[in-house]
Amino acid sequence: MAEEVKKEEQKAGNKIVGTLIKVIIGLALLALGGYLVYHWIGALKTVIKGCLGLFLILVGIITLAVAKE
Numbered sequence: 001m002a003e004e005v006k007k008e009e010q011k012a013g014n015k016i017v018g019t020l021i022k023v024i025i026g027l028a029l030l031a032l033g034g035y036l037v038y039h040w041i042g043a044l045k046t047v048i049k050g051c052l053g054l055f056l057i058l059v060g061i062i063t064l065a066v067a068k069e
Contacts, residue, residue: 037044
């Protein structure tokens, strides 16, 4: 009985450690992404401007396809 309780506590501890590691990695990736957006905002604006026309064409095609039905 005591061994089963120890195994369950160990599994719970491993689960907490795994979750904590995932949270730390997620926060690090968010910070890195924010840093890159802040420092490369000019290039990001250029990419968004370049994709805007293609996005509008795609939205127009989808709108026409919906209207056809």
